[in-house]
Amino acid sequence: MTSTQSPPRRSRLDNELRAQLAVPSRLSAGGRGGTGFGTFLASLGGTSRSVTAKIVSFAVTIAVALIAALPIVYLSGSNAQVALQALIGGSWGSPQAVAETFVQTIPLLITGLAVALAFHGGIFNIGVEGQLIIGALAAGIVGATQHLPGSLLLLASLASGMIAGALWALIPALLKAYRGVHEVVTTIMMNYIAINISTFAVTTGGPFAAKTQPSATEKVPLDAQLPVITPGTRLHAGLFIAIAVIVILMWVLYRTPAGFRLRLMGANPQAAAATGISLPRTMITAMLGSGxxxxxxxxxxxxxxxxxxxxxxxxxxxxxxxxxxxxxxxxPVGIAAAALFFGTLDAGAVQLQAVAGISREMVSVVSGLVVAFVAAQPAIFRLLHHLQRTVLAGRTARRAAAPVLPPPINGDNDLISAGLDNKEVL
Amino acid sequence: MDILTISLVISAIHLGVPIILPMLGGLVSERSGVMNIGLEGMMLGGALAAVAVTFITGNPWLGLLGAIVSGLLSGLILAILTVTLRGNQVVASTAINLIGAGITAALVPIIWGVDGTSPSVPKIPSMTIPGLSDLPVVGPLFSSLTAMDYGTFVLAIVVWWVLFRTDAGLRIRAVGESAESADAAGIAVVRTRFIAVMTSGAFAALGGAYLSIVTLDVFQASMTQGRGYLALAALVFGKWRVWPALAACIVFGLADAFALRSQIVGIGIPHELLLALPYVLALVALATFVGRTSAPAGVGKPFVRA
Structure with missing residues (x-):
């Protein structure tokens, strides 16, 4: 978002956040992991990078990840052209394919938003998988066993999924808040527990197993399911739910005090605590929301x-x-784009396997490569920034003009740059 | 003590070793200041490499070597991402996990032309120790363990010795507590971290190889089942010390063995639920017994020479 488009409230909050971030990082050097995470979050550019910079880094990340995955394509006895044709044909080649791409995008989009909400607070919620499974199980059980009128049952099922997911996230949140146990370990444990519990629930002879269908609950009545929105495809009204979550999350993150507290905690926990924000409460709230x-x-x-x-x-x-x-x-908007990219891969993976003979596991390789590249991004920005500085410094030196440092770029001021080791301007 | 009990001990060791090996790896890495949650992905790489090399050469010992190479390689990647490029350690090691899980599953059909599971390969044989294996009660123990089981316990002693009794270990721990001070004292921070992270990759990969060519004789996609993460839990529970963490691994192994046994001997608790036992135990342990964390102070912080 450029600052010209931002409404006043948002920029005020952001200016405040920037001011908080300008606290010299030495101050927070004692916090375990805090500094690293704050600078990492900043390098992702929550507040300062321009839209162009974000789009460029998005495109470059995708391109690099896809190119890095090419060896698998060739090892599978295919080539880049065939693979790309299969991928695009399978995901955007026909109305059915497009609908399927959106079907695949929906869960990635909503779970991506869940991860991001926690991430804004500097919390690494790897437990989204478990929260998703337990939420699905709860929704399936309520939908299949409760006797309510259609739309009411639909709402009850959705709500129970959300409650179950939130409760599943609450345990790691409490452990982090009050025992200091890193959430990565605990959320992963919760994932495996969720998998085993859900398997048990619907295993033959399990408490919620269907009579005729193995490893599943009974069907949810048709009038309590999310309706299909384009007849002849699987595309369902969950798309609107996903869009609603985007809007709500944007509002919460950037327009509410709660969102501000969360982002401040993620950027600089020490500064957040110093301004009187309760870190445990903010953290638990974020995990509940994420779950x-x-x-x-x-x-x-x-x-x-x-x-x-x-x-x-x-x-x-x-x-x-x-x-x-x-x-x-x-x-949230970036996540929608990212989910569409991975949704494309997921939908195209079927064709990729059938036509080009490439394992659909290729998709997880690409997602791993994307994550690796994002991890390396700060270094890349550092390098670019360094180049930019040397070039500019060289120019100014030649002109024998006064300031050695380049003028502020994109409206950032030097104070902020000084406060954030890693935050660079593209 | 009857035969049932000793066989439970044996299976606890069999199921504990593939948690101990990555735990030792995680210990070395985190003591040097690099949080390695990528153990799971590194294990999968090692498990596949072991089977692939054994498949080609017919020799499981060469398979182990292959696993070590793959582990060193995955450690190298993580070290480049976190130490050289100073990327966020949690994010970078998550990438290792995703790539590890994806690439191993994708390579199975490329190598063997089938999805999911590789063909069987020769296993590492168990050793019978003459004399000891004839003992009453504990005899079966000495005829059903492999060189890798003994090797793992030897490795644990070596890791403890090196980390806490040698100069090299002191350097690793100094780097992990405060890279800046270590640097000021003339320790090569970057080199130390590279060695530690690559070592952790090799250990984790051996843990994966244990699953694929000792416990089983095949590679299956995502066969590690979260053992890399259990190793991390053991590490936190053991407060980054060798023996308490090793004890935790054995307890997780025992829980696993117990769950397996319940499938044969019914005990009134559904088998599917018991499979969650190691993870539940890990959570309970982290929730109750551990005080505030005492991780090496430098974990998670990239080193920038001032």
Missing amino acids: AIAGLAGAVQVLGVYGRYFDGFSPGYGYSAIAVALLGALS
Whole structure:
């Protein structure tokens, strides 16, 4: 977002955030992990990078990840052209394919937003997979067992998915807030527990197993499912839910005090604490929100795609979501674009396997490469910035003009740049 | 003590070793200040490399060597991302996990033309120790363990010795506590971290190889089942010390063994739920017994020479 388009409230909050960020980082050097994360978040450019810079880094990341995955294409006995044709044909080649691409995009988009919400607060929620599964299970159970009028049952199922996801995230949140246990370890443990519990719930003889369908709950009544919005395809009304989550998240993150507190905590926990923000409470709230969104993603899959809970329905949406969130630079709109990219890959993967003989696991390789590239991004920006400085400094030196440092770029001031080791201007 | 109990001990060791090996790797890496949550992905790489090399050469020992090479390679990638490029350690090691899981699953059909599971390959044989294996009660223990099991415990002693009793270990820990001070004292921070992270990759890969050519004789996509993460939990629980963390790994192995056993001997708790036991135990342990964390102070912080 450029500052010219931003409404006053947002820029005021952001200016405040920038001012907080300008606290010299030495101050926070004692905090474990805090500094690293703050600078990393800043390097993702939540507040300062221009739209062009974001689009360029998005495109470059995708291009590099796809090129880095090329060896697999050739090892599978295919070539780049055939693979690309299969991929695009399978995802955008026909109205059905486009609908399928959106079907694949929906869970990635919602889970990506879940990851991003926690990430804004400097919390690494790898437990989105477990929260998604438990949310889906809850939605499936409520939808299949409760006797309510259609739309009411739909709402109840969606809500129970969100509640289950939030509760699943609450345990790691409490452990982090009050025991100091890193959330990465605990959320992963919760993932495996969720997988085992859900398998048990619908295993033959399990408490919620369907009579005729193995490893699934009974069907949710048709009038309590999310309706198909383009007849003849699987595209369902979950798309609107996903869009609603984008809008709500943008509003919460950038227009509310809660969102401001969250982002401040992510950028500089010490500064946040110093301004009187309760870190445990902010952290727990963020995890509850993140878990609820992840649970919603699971519920949407159950009520929109399958009509019942299926064991093992998730091919790892919660893990791909990390790549989605990072590729989208944690901004809701960026995440929508990133989810569409991975949705394209997921939808095209079927053709990729059938026509080009390339394993659909290729998609997870690409998402891993995207994450690796995002991790390396600060270094790349540093390098670019360094080049820019040397070039500019060389010019000014030749002109024998006064300031050695380049003038502020993109409206950033030097104070902010000084406060953030890693934040660079493209 | 009857035969059932000793066989439970044996399976606890069999299931504990593939957690101990990555745990030792994580320990070395985190003591040097690099948080390595990529152990899971590195294990998968090692598991596949071991089977692939064994498949080609017919020799599982060469398979182990292949696993070590793949582990060093994955460690090198992580070290470049986190130490050289100073990328966020959690994000970079998540990338290792995603790439590890994806690339191994994608390579199975490329190498063997089938999806999911590789053909079987020769396993690392178990050793019978003459004399000891004839003992009453504990005898079966000495006829059913492999050189890798013994090797793992030897490795644990070596890691402990090197980290806490040698100059090299002191350097690693100094780098992990405060890279700046270590640098001021003339320690090569970058080189130390590279060696530590690559070592952790090799250990984790050996853990994966254990699963694929000792426990089983095939590679299966995502066969590690979160053991790399359990290793991390053991590390936190053991407060980054060798023996308490190793004990935690054995307990997780025991829980696993117990779950397996329950499938044969019904105990009234559904098998599917018991499979979650190691993870539940890990959570409970982290929730109750661990005080505030005592991770090496420099974990997570990239080193920039001032």
